[in-house]
Amino acid sequence: MKLTRKDFLRVLAGSAVAVGAGTLVHAVGSANDKESAGSTVGKKRWGMAVDLRKCREEKGCDLCSRACHRTHNVPQIPDRAHEVKWLWNERHDKVFPFQQNDYTRQALGETVPILCNHCTNPACVRVCPTQATWKRTDGVVMMDYHRCIGCRYCMAACPYGSRSFNYVDPRPYLGTPNPDFPTRTTGVVEKCNFCEERLADGKQPACVEACPRNAMVFGDLNDGNSPIRQLLSGRYAVQRQPELGCGPSIFYLV
Amino acid sequence: MGDRPLIYAGLFLFVALVTLPVWQGIAAQSSTVGPELKAPAHKKQCVAPRAYMREAHMELLMAWRDGKVRKHERHYTAADGTVYNVSLTGTCLTQCHGSKEKFCDRCHEYAGVSAPNCWGCHTSPPAEPGGVAAVAAGGMR
Amino acid sequence: MIMLDKAFTGSGRYWGWIAFLLVLIAVGFACYLRQLEYGLGITGLSRDVSWGIYIAQFTFFVGVAASAVMVVLPYYLHNVQQFARITILGELLAVAAVTMCMLFIFVDMGQPARVLNVLLYPTPHSMMFWDMVSLSGYLVLNLVIAYVMLAAEQKGVPAPHWIKPVIILSIPWAVSIHTVTAFLYNGLPGRPLWFTAILAPRFLASAFASGPALLILLCLALRRLTTFDAGHEAIRRLGVIVAYAMTVNVFFLFLELFTALYSGMPDHAEPFAYLFFGIDGKNGLVPVMWLSVVLALAALLALLVPRFRRNERVLALASLAVFVSLWLEKGMGLIVAGFVPSPLRTVTSYAPTAPEWGIVGGVWAVGALMLTLFYKITVSVREAD
Structure with a gap:
């Protein structure tokens, strides 16, 4: 059989498609690699309880937020549209929508410190197309800024508004950066990392350490004897919008 | 036959374009002698042999990167048993380079x-x- | 490949149009380079409204791409002979539209250099992964089908037998691309506007209205500018399809409004309140939405009365109204209002900036250029017969 130039080109194109498809199938097959799931960290579930009564008594205090942002080189961008925030104060009625009538003290401008909820069933992790965000076995929802493609699907998925995108280069807004922690680059999403770099050194999160009233208690929710569990068993605590099924690990003592 | 000047002009242009980087190098007076890297005085050995580091430092850095961020591997044990903190800024640069x-x-x-x-x-x-x-x-x- | 030469001969008007599109593409590319340098801060997007016109246009053009099925299905499954000459126009429209979708996703990425991470770390639990799989599959299907069919036509031989199952496969595949695109949005907690099980049917209804409407306009343009005539009967049948699909689409929108507004649940009602009336004086989308509503109702009136619909001039106007109406509602309102109010109950306005429009224009021009070249080749092949 004589092979014409056209036939040859067709076969060539066909083989290219076949090779491409093979690569894809192989890639899908290996999707379940142990990389993101397999972690050497023990069976912990890190969580935090915030005592809003103490916060209320220190109206206007933002030491936790400052400590967090300084530690992690979070830029202070004046343009509201491009803001980056890991831990910040928000009005009570915005944090707990539809939770109180118009006449409570909370409706009158009290603020609540909010951060990533490090959910047990995180929507952001479910939607991320590259596993740039994933949940560690100790409950910390991690971000890999090397892998993030900046599609912002996680921002659409997070029902708590905990994620920020670097719309502009953050470095000019940093002042003197903390040399022990990287900055971020334009085009990636970032959020609170529960101070995983400090946890690895056996330290408490920076916000917890910065609070003069010890309003934030951090610990292992799976350990019945941990201070956080003691606290939660003794006081009435709420999570943000638990009905969404995400399972936040941040509790607010009201 | 009348195409001869065109052909030679085209050939000349091709050769000129292909060798452009050479001419640029000469114009910039760059030298063929590479930069001399000073080894840190207090260390005899990098985290891996010199030849490997010269060739494959990016592979090592990427392995460090993925290990630290994704697998909680915060320490690296070199072939000679020395344990290093996995950190580009903290270990590679601050300690040695x-x-x-x-x-x-x-x-x-x-x-x-x-x-x-x-x-x-x-x-x-x-x-x-x-x-x-x-x-x-x-x-x- | 053998037919590409046909695209290189044409009238002055043809080349003028190509040059115009190339200028738009160049402008778009220049804007994109600025965005690449500066970051997405160049757009009107914000921490609260983190997806805008790029993603909205992506959604709209997935619909246009899927709508090829509205000519392929009647012809191949119901033997509607009037569509014999235009199925290929639908398939080529799908190719151009899917390409636009991919470009819209690409220009929306903060780190476009890492786009291959989606393949390197395939993540089946992400709907974005499946969207990529279904869109690229659909692109390949339509490219193969259109090429094989046109090559057979050029040689005056029947198409090879193996193409029939491929064509049949493209029908459910078209439905799948828009279903998966709806799944991108409607599986998210905390975005009540999108959290509706009829989002996929809504997407399909609006797709089957906007796509064939565009096809009617394209057929009429081809008749005017070239020797190719799709035929009155084909255009009339397309008109019927648009009429049904648009009716269903408006009905679905009514269902959404009833559910959200009658129940009075604030987080479901608020996005609609924002769209149609504005909240806290932030009403940038209000004129967009009302214009969409007026155009939709006018189009329905023209399409549902057979006497009006049979008049091709009226049909052309109605098709234009359908296309623009859905472009406003789906290509802007639906995606932006999903972010309003934000999870922290904040109403943030969004409007595309000039560079953002430049990039959008560039992507449209790429689509229009592809379509022009494809249709030029098709018409030339048919003229040669």
Whole structure:
């Protein structure tokens, strides 16, 4: 059989498609690699309880937020549209929508410190197309800024508004950066990392350490004897919008 | 036959374009002698043999990167048993190699290899002692 | 490949149009380079409204791409002979539209250099992964089908037998691309506007209205500008399809409004309140939405009365109204209002900036250029017969 130039080109194109498809199938097959799931960290579930009564008594205090942002080189961008925030104060009625009538003290401008909820069933992790965000076995929802493609699907998925995108280069807004922690680059999403770099050194999160009233208690929710569990068993605590099924690990003592 | 000038002109143009980098190099008076890297006085050995590091430092850095961020591997044990903290800024630069400008850039510039974008996020210790501003202004070229 | 030469001969008007599109592409590319340098801060997007016109246009053009099925299905499954000459126009429209979708996703990425991470770390639990799989599959299907069919036509031989199952496969595949695109949005907690099980049917209804409407306009343009005539009967039948699909689409929108507004649940009602009336004086989308409503109702009136619909001039106007109406509602309102109010109960306005429009224009121009070249080749092949 004589092979014409056209036939040859067709076969060539066909083989290219076949090779491409093979690569894809192989890639899908290996999707379940142990990389993101397999972690050497023990069976912990890190969580935090915030005592809003103490916060209320220190109206206007933002030491936790400052400590967090300084530690992690979070830029202070004046343009509201491009803001980056890991831990910040928000009005009570915005944090707990539809939770109180118009006449409570909370409706009158009290603020609540909010951060990533490090959910047990995180929507952001479910939607991320590259596993740039994933949940560690100790409950910390991690971000890999090397892998993030900046599609912002996680921002659409997070029902708590905990994620920020670097719309502009953050470095000019940093002042003197903390040399022990990287900055971020334009085009990636970032959020609170529960101070995983400090946890690895056996330290408490920076916000917890910065609070003069010890309003934030951090610990292992799976350990019945941990201070956080003691606290939660003794006081009435709420999570943000638990009905969404995400399972936040941040509790607010009201 | 009348095409001869056209053909030669075309050939000349082709050769000129292909050898352009050579002419550029000559014009820029670049030397074929590579930059001399000073080994840190207090260390005899990098985390891996010199030849390996020269050839495959990016592979090692990427393995460190993925290990630390994704697998909670915060320490690296070298072949000679020394344990290192996995940290580009803290270990590689601060402990031995000084700064991005002193170490990475010199080779990368000489070899014409555009720097990977490590420095879009990671900070380098200041090239000159006390020059903190250089860190903030540092970044990708 | 053998037919590409046909695209290189044409009238002055043809080349003028190509040049115009190339200028738009160049402008778009220049804007994109600025965005690449500066970051997405160049757009009107914000921490609260983190997806805008790029993603909205992506959604709209997935619909246009899927709508090829509205000519392929009647012809191949119901033997509607009037569509014999235009199925290929639908398939080529799908190719151009899917390409636009991919470009819209690409220009929306903060780190476009890392786009291959989606393949390197395939993540089946992400709907974005499946969207990529279904869109690229659909692109390949339509490219193969259109090429094989046109090559057979050029040689005056019947198409090879193996193409029939491929064509049949493209029908459910078209439905799948828009279903998966709806799944991108409607599986998210905390975005009540999108959290509706009829989002996929709504997407399909609006797709089957906007796509064939565009096809009617394209057929009429081809008749005017070239020797190719789709035929009155084919255009009339397309008109019927648009009429049904648009009716269903408006009905679905009514269902959404009833559910959200009658129940009075604030987080479901608020996005609609924002769209149609504005909240806290932030009403940038209000004129967009009302214009969409007026155009939709006018189009329905023209399409549902057979006497009006049979008049091709009226049909052309109605098709234009359908296309623009859905472009406003789906290509802007639906995606932006999904972010309003934000999870922290904040109403943030969004409007595309000039560079953003430049990039959008560039992507449209790429689509229009592809379509022009494809249709030029098709018409030339048919003229040669």
